[in-house]
Amino acid sequence: MSTDVTAAAPPGGAPGAGPPRRTGGGIAWLLRRPGILACLIWIGLVFVASSVARLFSLGNPLEQDLGNALAGPSAAHPLGTDQLGRDVLDRLLFGGWETLLSAWLAVVIAVVLGTALGLLAGYVGGAVDTVTSWVQDILITLPTILVLLAVATVLGNDIWAAMTVLGVLMSATFIRLVRSLTVSVREELYVDAARVSGLSGARILGRHILPNAVGPVFIQGSAALGTAVVVQAGLGFLGLGAPPPYPSWGGMISEAATSISLQPWLLVPSGLMIVLTVLALNLLGDYLRDEMYAARQGRGGATQPSRRQRRAADALAAREVAEPTVDDGSAGAVLRVRDLRVSFPHDDGFVDVVSGVDLHIGAGETVGLVGESGCGKTMTGLSLLGLVPSPGVVSGYIEIDGRRVSTHDGSFAGRRGREVALISQEPMVALDPVFTVGSLMDEVLRGHGYDRAGARTRAAELLELVGIPRIEAVLRSYPHQLSGGMAQRVSIAIALAGEPRLLIADEPTTALDVTVQAEILELLRRLQADLGMALLFITHDLGVVADICTRTVVMYAGEVVEQAPVEDLFDSPRHPYSGALLAATPQVDDDHDPVGIRGVVPPPGRWPEHCRFAGRCSFATDTCRSGPAVLRPAGPDRVHRCVRSEELFDERGDVRPRRQPAPAPVEVSS
Numbered sequence: 001m002s003t004d005v006t007a008a009a010p011p012g013g014a015p016g017a018g019p020p021r022r023t024g025g026g027i028a029w030l031l032r033r034p035g036i037l038a039c040l041i042w043i044g045l046v047f048v049a050s051s052v053a054r055l056f057s058l059g060n061p062l063e064q065d066l067g068n069a070l071a072g073p074s075a076a077h078p079l080g081t082d083q084l085g086r087d088v089l090d091r092l093l094f095g096g097w098e099t100l101l102s103a104w105l106a107v108v109i110a111v112v113l114g115t116a117l118g119l120l121a122g123y124v125g126g127a128v129d130t131v132t133s134w135v136q137d138i139l140i141t142l143p144t145i146l147v148l149l150a151v152a153t154v155l156g157n158d159i160w161a162a163m164t165v166l167g168v169l170m171s172a173t174f175i176r177l178v179r180s181l182t183v184s185v186r187e188e189l190y191v192d193a194a195r196v197s198g199l200s201g202a203r204i205l206g207r208h209i210l211p212n213a214v215g216p217v218f219i220q221g222s223a224a225l226g227t228a229v230v231v232q233a234g235l236g237f238l239g240l241g242a243p244p245p246y247p248s249w250g251g252m253i254s255e256a257a258t259s260i261s262l263q264p265w266l267l268v269p270s271g272l273m274i275v276l277t278v279l280a281l282n283l284l285g286d287y288l289r290d291e292m293y294a295a296r297q298g299r300g301g302a303t304q305p306s307r308r309q310r311r312a313a314d315a316l317a318a319r320e321v322a323e324p325t326v327d328d329g330s331a332g333a334v335l336r337v338r339d340l341r342v343s344f345p346h347d348d349g350f351v352d353v354v355s356g357v358d359l360h361i362g363a364g365e366t367v368g369l370v371g372e373s374g375c376g377k378t379m380t381g382l383s384l385l386g387l388v389p390s391p392g393v394v395s396g397y398i399e400i401d402g403r404r405v406s407t408h409d410g411s412f413a414g415r416r417g418r419e420v421a422l423i424s425q426e427p428m429v430a431l432d433p434v435f436t437v438g439s440l441m442d443e444v445l446r447g448h449g450y451d452r453a454g455a456r457t458r459a460a461e462l463l464e465l466v467g468i469p470r471i472e473a474v475l476r477s478y479p480h481q482l483s484g485g486m487a488q489r490v491s492i493a494i495a496l497a498g499e500p501r502l503l504i505a506d507e508p509t510t511a512l513d514v515t516v517q518a519e520i521l522e523l524l525r526r527l528q529a530d531l532g533m534a535l536l537f538i539t540h541d542l543g544v545v546a547d548i549c550t551r552t553v554v555m556y557a558g559e560v561v562e563q564a565p566v567e568d569l570f571d572s573p574r575h576p577y578s579g580a581l582l583a584a585t586p587q588v589d590d591d592h593d594p595v596g597i598r599g600v601v602p603p604p605g606r607w608p609e610h611c612r613f614a615g616r617c618s619f620a621t622d623t624c625r626s627g628p629a630v631l632r633p634a635g636p637d638r639v640h641r642c643v644r645s646e647e648l649f650d651e652r653g654d655v656r657p658r659r660q661p662a663p664a665p666v667e668v669s670s
């Protein structure tokens with residue numbers, strides 16, 4: 001039994017993403033994880049008891065009492081006696097020491113050798129990588145037991161030599177694991193930065209690449225220890241363990257098997273000891289892998305919700321929100337959202353980072369979601385994909401293509417990629433550096449039901465659709481061999497593979513230079529017109545919204561403050577925040593300088609009960625601070641959240657507020 005941690009390994013993980021983060025004190029951390037604690041207690045007990053028994057010569061594992069052979073458990077012999085009347089507990093403990101230490105030896109050799117070769121192969125590449133791959137393939141192909149029997153034939157019953165050879169054979173797993181981690185991290189920008197700053201290869205490996213491998217190697221090592229114990233017991237069973245009369249766990253099973261008809265109990269202690277120890281080692285590996293994964297998702301350590309927070313999360317998740325009414329103009333839309341809330345643990349409860357968002361997007365419509373950093377745009381987008389990171393809780397009504405979806409009942413699972421897909425800001429994030437574009441697309445398309453030949457044809461069609469030249473060469477390329485624009489086109493092609501009805505583009509052009517930005521926008525506009533998807537375009541850039549969107553939703557501090565057709569919003573904003581955003585946007589054909597918005601968006605949990613923008617709004621009066629600002633209709637397909645809107649914008653004759661009076665001091669509630 002082994003645990004493959006490659007899936008949990010962080011491709012291009014953050015530097016230092018090593019073993020599970022320990023937070024809140026080691027004991028408290030362990031107490032919250034009873035599975036890990038139970039495994040550690042068992043392994044520790046066996047190791048300490050067998051070490052003490054061996055080192056201090058406690059018990060008499062060799063002392064025979066033929067008059068009391070094959071006895072069951074008793075006060076004098078808690079686990080009974082064997083054929084020669086020797087105490088089974090003493091023999092188990094005496095044999096355990098050698099079993100565990102020799103298994104450790106094998107794993108240490110496997111880890112050290114495998115990590116060194118994996119790092120070298122992954123970092124240096126070329127001929128070194130090729131030769132190491134051959135070595136790894138040979139080690140994997142060799143039949144372990146036959147090799148160990150050959151070693152025993154040559155060297156006799158030398159369990160330490162056998163376990164050294166086992167360590168070399170097992171190193172193949174670590175070579176593969178560390179090599180793939182190294183390849184994925186090698187192209188990271190921070191590794192390039194280290195190279196540029198003149199660090200030596202050895203230093204880059206040690207400081208920037210090795211820490212990424214420590215966690216996965218540690219976890220794989222735990223599973224390998226279980227395997228080594230099994231192999232060691234197998235050798236003992238075949239008579240290749242400790243020479244008689246010295247005990248080994250495998251040897252004890254072999255002896256018990258010969259007396260099974262006279263005393264079946266004899267099989268239980270040694271069998272159970274091997275099973276429980278191997279199980280504990282493997283489970284420990286699995287638990288640690290889950291912890292590491294959770295830590296990478298932001299769920300580990302300090303962010304684990306408390307019991308009270310879990311109760312609050314359950315209450316939030318159970319919040320009932322009715323289907324939107326037909327008179328809000330959303331009937332028949334591809335996306336219908338009502339009273340969407342995204343909340344994260346805070347103090348003893350939860351705090352909203354998105355609150356009460358209503359949204360709809362029809363087929364063929366492009367809606368721009370705009371607002372400053374931290375207003376909740378990305379969280380809104382992720383909630384529509386069921387991808388809000390744990391322990392965040394999403395509640396509210398979400399309907400995609402006529403069917404209600406929820407994060408809590410797994411209904412997103414089959415829909416992601418099919419009904420709703422995502423293009424992210426950084427294309428390389430979506431493209432695993434270990435695989436070629438061809439195999440990435442093949443994997444996605446096979447998931448959508450294509451056979452191998454069909455997937456190949458469809459991949460080429462999709463790349464053609466997104467305007468990629470030299471398709472065959474691109475299919476054979478690795479992501480790092482593509483330019484930013486080309487990589488974004490590939491990630492768009494992958495997003496389109498499932499023919500989604502709703503495409504969420506989260507700042508898809510921010511990481512690209514302006515000419516490539518224009519090309520990608522043009523591509524999205526064309527695709528959207530051809531395929532008739534609903535497109536939610538998340539951006540800071542109002543220029544992009546003017547360019548590509550039909551409707552704009554302006555978010556401030558977690559809520560929608562204005563929603564209007566693009567032209568209406570740009571010509572006559574109805575909320576001072578929309579006006580301020582427009583005034584802050586540079587325009588080529590305009591003689592006004594952009595005016596920044598003073599102050600910052602208050603953080604979640606510090607939003608005032610009244611209008612959330614009041615603290616930064618030059619037009620705010622006591623009326624704005626007298627109670628919550630609710631959404632108000634302002635014409636067809638138009639709403640805003642400003643109590644003074646009519647008064648303000650009437651006074652100003654529908655002219656957008658290019659210059660605001662000096663802003664009031666920033667106000668946040670305590």
Ligand SMILES: Nc1ncnc2c1ncn2[C@@H]1O[C@H](COP(=O)(O)OP(=O)(O)OP(=O)(O)O)[C@@H](O)[C@H]1O
Pocket residue numbers: 298344353371372373374375376377378379380389540603604
């Ligand atoms: N994992 C998390 N745990 C707790 N709070 C989070 C988490 N992720 C985001 N937030 C908070 O949610 C709020 C909204 O973040 P979000 O990323 O949606 O904003 P945004 O408008 O998309 O900003 P940007 O344009 O910078 O991406 C922020 O205050 C952020 O601090």
